[in-house]
Amino acid sequence: MGCGDCGYTFALSKKKVGPYQGYRCISPFLNGKYDLRASSCNQRRRIPGWKIQEWLDARLRQLVENEDWSWLSTNAENIADVSGQQKRLHAEIEKLEQSVRTLICKQTTAPENLEALYARELANIAEELGMKRSRLDALEQQQVHAEQVTPTQAVALQALIELTIDELWKQEESKINHLLRMIMGDKRLVVLEGR
Numbered sequence: 001m002g003c004g005d006c007g008y009t010f011a012l013s014k015k016k017v018g019p020y021q022g023y024r025c026i027s028p029f030l031n032g033k034y035d036l037r038a039s040s041c042n043q044r045r046r047i048p049g050w051k052i053q054e055w056l057d058a059r060l061r062q063l064v065e066n067e068d069w070s071w072l073s074t075n076a077e078n079i080a081d082v083s084g085q086q087k088r089l090h091a092e093i094e095k096l097e098q099s100v101r102t103l104i105c106k107q108t109t110a111p112e113n114l115e116a117l118y119a120r121e122l123a124n125i126a127e128e129l130g131m132k133r134s135r136l137d138a139l140e141q142q143q144v145h146a147e148q149v150t151p152t153q154a155v156a157l158q159a160l161i162e163l164t165i166d167e168l169w170k171q172e173e174s175k176i177n178h179l180l181r182m183i184m185g186d187k188r189l190v191v192l193e194g195r
């Protein structure tokens with residue numbers, strides 16, 4: 001679990017949040033003692049452990065019930081948007097290709113003194129086309145990546161389905177952590193403003 005402000009680890013704090021154990025950003029402790037000035041982090045709030053568990057519980061239920069992995073993708077909110085962007089790019093690319101064809105047609109009959117102008121215009125369009133095509137490629141890559149579930153994740157999901165989420169939280173901490181690590185891979189939770 002990491003800090004959304006400075007990127008350092010959130011660790012269990014000795015002080016409680018109300019009656020609960022809380023987690024906090026450890027960046028002010030980096031020199032061995034608590035030193036706020038040595039830290040560039042502005043996050044002072046602790047987050048109670050139950051809040052983290054509640055958040056995970058909801059996401060895991062989403063996973064078990066609908067095989068919804070979207071909360072684990074880096075740009076969860078962007079992905080819904082990707083197909084719209086792809087459509088737009090396809091349309092723009094088609095339009096540019098049409099202008100290239102039109103320009104080439106005109107170029108063959110154009111007077112000699114306009115040749116340079118046409119060449120420049122074509123070069124501009126070619127450059128724009130190149131950018132839009134590589135943007136489209138990048139979007140497709142991103143989508144493929146987002147839909148990939150690793151074998152480890154698949155095994156962990158099966159185990160979770162058999163165990164059920166209610167039972168998961170009753171297991172030993174090491175077993176919970178092991179399953180969560182299988183599901184989440186190298187993904188970290190990020191805490192900002194106590195959320």
Ligand SMILES: [Zn+2]
Binds near residue numbers: 005006026027
């Ligand atoms: Zn921090």
